[in-house]
Amino acid sequence: MNKHILARFGERVRPTGLWLHSSFLKLWAAETVSSFGSQVTIVALPLLAALTLDASPLQMGLLSAASTAPFLLIGLFVGAWVDRTHRAPLLAVSDLARAALLAVIPAAWMLGFLSMGLLYAVALGAGTFTVILDVASLSVLPALVGRESLVEGNGKLEASRSLAQIGGPGLAGWLVGLFGAPLAVLIDAVSYLISATFLIRLKTPGEILFSSPDEPRRMLRDVAEGLRVVFAHRLLRPLVLCSATHNFFGFVFLSIYVLYLTADLGLGPAAVGLVFALGGVGALLGALVAQPAARWFGQGPAMTGSVILCGLWGMAIPLAVAVPAVALPMVLAAEFAQYLFLVIYRVGEVSARQALTLDHLLGRVNATQRFLVYGAIPLGGLCGGFLGEVVGVPLTLVAGMVGMLLAYLWLMLSPVRTMRRRNQANMESGR
Numbered sequence: 001m002n003k004h005i006l007a008r009f010g011e012r013v014r015p016t017g018l019w020l021h022s023s024f025l026k027l028w029a030a031e032t033v034s035s036f037g038s039q040v041t042i043v044a045l046p047l048l049a050a051l052t053l054d055a056s057p058l059q060m061g062l063l064s065a066a067s068t069a070p071f072l073l074i075g076l077f078v079g080a081w082v083d084r085t086h087r088a089p090l091l092a093v094s095d096l097a098r099a100a101l102l103a104v105i106p107a108a109w110m111l112g113f114l115s116m117g118l119l120y121a122v123a124l125g126a127g128t129f130t131v132i133l134d135v136a137s138l139s140v141l142p143a144l145v146g147r148e149s150l151v152e153g154n155g156k157l158e159a160s161r162s163l164a165q166i167g168g169p170g171l172a173g174w175l176v177g178l179f180g181a182p183l184a185v186l187i188d189a190v191s192y193l194i195s196a197t198f199l200i201r202l203k204t205p206g207e208i209l210f211s212s213p214d215e216p217r218r219m220l221r222d223v224a225e226g227l228r229v230v231f232a233h234r235l236l237r238p239l240v241l242c243s244a245t246h247n248f249f250g251f252v253f254l255s256i257y258v259l260y261l262t263a264d265l266g267l268g269p270a271a272v273g274l275v276f277a278l279g280g281v282g283a284l285l286g287a288l289v290a291q292p293a294a295r296w297f298g299q300g301p302a303m304t305g306s307v308i309l310c311g312l313w314g315m316a317i318p319l320a321v322a323v324p325a326v327a328l329p330m331v332l333a334a335e336f337a338q339y340l341f342l343v344i345y346r347v348g349e350v351s352a353r354q355a356l357t358l359d360h361l362l363g364r365v366n367a368t369q370r371f372l373v374y375g376a377i378p379l380g381g382l383c384g385g386f387l388g389e390v391v392g393v394p395l396t397l398v399a400g401m402v403g404m405l406l407a408y409l410w411l412m413l414s415p416v417r418t419m420r421r422r423n424q425a426n427m428e429s430g431r
Contacts, residue, residue: 030198035164037191043172048181061385065378072375079367080222092199094133099192109182166280173273226364238414249403251380282336286343311405313337318397
């Protein structure tokens with residue numbers, strides 16, 4: 001069995017070497033810094049809408065949708081562009097643009113014209129540059145570290161994001177309580193500026209472009225090729241459909257989650273920050289055990305089991321409203337367990353996609369995945385806001401959790417569930 005294929009899917013433990021890899025360290029430092037800032041905004045922005053602007057469930061859903069709508073609107077075309085462009089400069093420019101856009105929020109607050117419309121516009125603009133950065137970042141990693149180190153690299157990046165999820169929300173809750181949500185958003189803007197200083201110096205000598213920039217682009221043909229590769233692949237197809245289903249129902253849930261915590265459970269900003277922070281602890285543990293889980297159980301069973309357990313644990317959150325005396329402990333336990341299993345799945349899914357995709361197709365395949373998976377987020381957010389208005393917040397949370405649980409069916413009904421040692425040598429073709 002090819003040792004490189006085994007290494008791609010966590011079948012063999014290799015000595016950790018990426019801490020000595022200067023290019024990877026620049027990418028890691030940039031993502032770590034920006035992740036801390038982003039976690040502050042994840043908490044501060046909905047708190048700003050709920051507590052300062054008195055947003056309704058529908059408005060909360062629209063805010064959630066605005067930040068991710070660009071994945072649906074431009075995601076496929078970004079992928080074709082990224083495959084033809086050097087990716088490192090795109091990362092730095094995207095961070096600088098996001099910093100400028102987020103700085104508008106505290107400025108508007110100080111000048112007295114902060115509104116939900118402005119929040120929608122900033123979220124949409126920042127989301128546009130997030131699409132570019134996200135696709136370029138996913139596509140640049142194989143050129144930086146080589147395919148044999150993808151699981152290690154993704155694990156380290158996911159661990160940093162998890163640490164940010166631990167510290168960021170707690171910091172956000174403290175900042176919102178002390179200074180107000182608008183100034184807390186300023187932390188994210190500063191983090192993007194710092195991140196850009198690392199990315200400006202990033203070099204990718206192993207990068208392979210689809211074609212030179214002066215050749216005819218034939219954008220629609222390239223977009224169609226990315227879609228064809230994903231949907232023709234017997235492993236990539238169920239993975240992307242599982243992730244899209246999970247994200248749709250996840251954001252039915254998340255679009256009104258902060259409203260549920262503040263209005264139904266009566267939690268203040270500090271307690272909301274604690275909830276999100278404990279989710280980060282679970283995510284960190286998930287990042288640390290993702291590779292051993294793939295080795296012990298096989299990549300497919302580890303991912304399939306994680307999706308099931310994530311959905312089951314999540315059911316404790318809407319049930320918490322019925323037992324107010326222990327509502328906060330129930331929510332904290334569910335948040336921890338959900339993120340633990342979600343990150344185990346996420347590390348396995350990203351590493352599999354990167355390993356199974358040819359270099360010159362990475363931008364389009366990653367963009368197709370993001371188009372379908374992240375494109376489901378605004379649709380889920382809008383659906384969650386609408387359901388929250390019609391049937392109430394607790395029942396909407398139940399609907400979201402049931403849908404997240406059923407996402408595992410895409411994996412159970414596909415070859416993904418049997419991705420073990422005995423057949424991973426045949427996964428390269430995947431057709």
